[in-house]
Amino acid sequence: MSDVSDLADRVQSGELRLYELEDHADEATAAAARRELLRRETESDPDAVGGFSFDAGDVHGSNIENLVGGVQVPLGVAGPVAVNGEAADGEYYLPLATTEGALVASVNRGCSAIRAGGGATARVLKNGMTRAPVFRVADVAEAKTVAEWVRENEDALAEAAESTTSHGELQSVTPYVVGDSVFLRFSYDTKDAMGMNMATIATGEAADVVEAETPAELVALSGNLCSDKKPAAINAVEGRGRTVSADVRIPREVVKERFNTTPEAIEEANTRKNLVGSAKAGALGFNAHAANVVAAMFLATGQDAAQVVEGSNTITTVEAREDELYASVNLASLEVGTVGGGTKLPTQAEGLDVLGVRGGGDPAGSNADALAELIATGVLAGELSLVSALASRNLSSAHEELGR
Numbered sequence: 503m504s505d506v507s508d509l510a511d512r513v514q515s516g517e518l519r520l521y522e523l524e525d526h527a528d529e530a531t532a533a534a535a536r537r538e539l540l541r542r543e544t545e546s547d548p549d550a551v552g553g554f555s556f557d558a559g560d561v562h563g564s565n566i567e568n569l570v571g572g573v574q575v576p577l578g579v580a581g582p583v584a585v586n587g588e589a590a591d592g593e594y595y596l597p598l599a600t601t602e603g604a605l606v607a608s609v610n611r612g613c614s615a616i617r618a619g620g621g622a623t624a625r626v627l628k629n630g631m632t633r634a635p636v637f638r639v640a641d642v643a644e645a646k647t648v649a650e651w652v653r654e655n656e657d658a659l660a661e662a663a664e665s666t667t668s669h670g671e672l673q674s675v676t677p678y679v680v681g682d683s684v685f686l687r688f689s690y691d692t693k694d695a696m697g698m699n700m701a702t703i704a705t706g707e708a709a710d711v712v713e714a715e716t717p718a719e720l721v722a723l724s725g726n727l728c729s730d731k732k733p734a735a736i737n738a739v740e741g742r743g744r745t746v747s748a749d750v751r752i753p754r755e756v757v758k759e760r761f762n763t764t765p766e767a768i769e770e771a772n773t774r775k776n777l778v779g780s781a782k783a784g785a786l787g788f789n790a791h792a793a794n795v796v797a798a799m800f801l802a803t804g805q806d807a808a809q810v811v812e813g814s815n816t817i818t819t820v821e822a823r824e825d826e827l828y829a830s831v832n833l834a835s836l837e838v839g840t841v842g843g844g845t846k847l848p849t850q851a852e853g854l855d856v857l858g859v860r861g862g863g864d865p866a867g868s869n870a871d872a873l874a875e876l877i878a879t880g881v882l883a884g885e886l887s888l889v890s891a892l893a894s895r896n897l898s899s900a901h902e903e904l905g906r
């Protein structure tokens with residue numbers, strides 16, 4: 503304790519910077535000293551955040567700076583749900599971390615209807631993590647020369663990029679020219695890693711080659727055409743990370759029993775809300791709450807929470823057929839990994855274990871494919887349940903009961 507108090511004193515006196523504490527104490531003590539400092543300098547009493555199950559030494563330097571503690575989010579589970587995927591095949595419980603009452607119940611209801619309907623089919627349709635540096639050139643003529651050089655020298659760029667990683671593979675480089683700016687959108691198969699660090703490091707190496715061989719000068723290693731952590735049409739159209747779809751057919755009587763409504767009512771609610779309403783709103787996502795399930799499964803499995811932005815680029819379709827309801831979701835840009843980032847933290851690794859996808863897959867990439875198929879299935883369950891609740895007019899009563 504005296505260490506903690508002494509360290510806090512030394513920060514307050516200006517002798518140490520807040521981020522230098524690990525140079526003078528172990529990581530857990532440094533975090534305790536920051537909590538002590540917050541106690542002194544703010545109105546807070548950060549005791550609860552001091553109780554966490556990860557090792558402070560493991561996260562310092564790879565997941566967080568200026569560590570204070572950990573926040574906890576309630577974790578629930580929905581399922582089991584049957585999934586007929588290419589990488590995920592079987593019955594699964596879906597871990598969901600959220601503070602929104604009624605969300606897990608909703609996904610659970612959707613899972614039970616999918617199971618009663620024989621299971622969801624899920625497929626990863628495309629896989630490519632992108633990084634798009636922006637280069638300065640003299641004018642559009644030079645821009646065209648650089649773009650042509652890039653198209654003719656993809657092999658040299660791949661050799662440079664892949665020299666930085668034993669797993670990543672460069673798939674393509676697509677040039678975009680705007681006046682005297684040239685953007686090169688590099689796309690990689692990053693296997694089981696979400697791949698943003700991997701793609702950024704690899705692209706840095708390739709950018710050096712572009713600068714050495716052409717008149718282009720690098721302005722920024724990320725030029726926003728990637729596009730990471732921002733709503734962007736390019737991700738919705740071209741995809742980023744995994745493009746994944748899931749669908750299901752649910753017999754009419756199951757729809758009635760589980761959702762208390764009809765396939766026609768669900769189709770109408772989906773069309774008017776998710777398609778027409780979203781179009782009128784100028785939305786990128788044409789869905790009800792894909793972000794809810796993406797965020798909850800991201801938190802539960804150690805994904806980068808900011809990438810929920812891209813993960814919610816989802817189109818939901820519903821069709822009433824003679825004896826059944828057909829529903830599908832297409833997630834254009836789901837960025838997921840089962841190695842790297844937050845996936846190694848103990849509680850998040852347990853979430854991956856619930857799904858059976860922790861760590862590198864065999865073959866490499868298959869665990870991240872499975873995770874994408876399972877998140878897509880969870881999104882499908884959530885969409886079915888919420889749109890049905892709207893169609894049967896019980897959204898507000900459900901939230902009155904479970905959400906406050």
Ligand SMILES: CC(C)(COP(=O)([O-])OP(=O)([O-])OC[C@H]1O[C@@H](n2cnc3c(N)ncnc32)[C@H](O)[C@@H]1OP(=O)([O-])[O-])[C@@H](O)C(=O)NCCC(=O)NCCSC(=O)C[C@@](C)(O)CC(=O)[O-]
Nearest residue numbers: 604605606607608610611614790791887888891896897900
């Ligand atoms: C809440 C329900 C499921 C009730 O639905 P219900 O049909 O009245 O409930 P039920 O008691 O008849 O149970 C049906 C099934 O729901 C599940 N279920 C039921 N209760 C629980 C529970 N406590 N814990 C776990 N699972 C539960 C469970 O699977 C159960 O089947 P069983 O196992 O009994 O055979 C339903 O009304 C519902 O899904 N409502 C929609 C709620 C929802 O999706 N909320 C998401 C957040 S909304 C939001 O954030 C976004 C929004 C709305 O702004 C986006 C937009 O603009 O659209």
Ligand SMILES: NC(=O)C1=CN([C@@H]2O[C@H](COP(=O)(O)OP(=O)(O)OC[C@H]3O[C@@H](n4cnc5c(N)ncnc54)[C@H](OP(=O)(O)O)[C@@H]3O)[C@@H](O)[C@H]2O)C=CC1
Nearest residue numbers: 667668669693694695696697698699700702806842843862
């Ligand atoms: N740098 C940036 O611009 C951004 C970074 N991030 C952060 O990046 C992190 C995620 O980056 P990411 O590159 O996924 O993770 P890491 O940087 O943690 O790297 C993961 C590494 O794991 C190795 N690896 C081992 N087994 C496998 C396998 N089966 N498949 C793939 N790789 C394997 C690879 O090494 P090797 O390459 O040697 O083969 C890979 O580079 C997150 O923390 C995220 O928050 C997020 C957005 C932007």
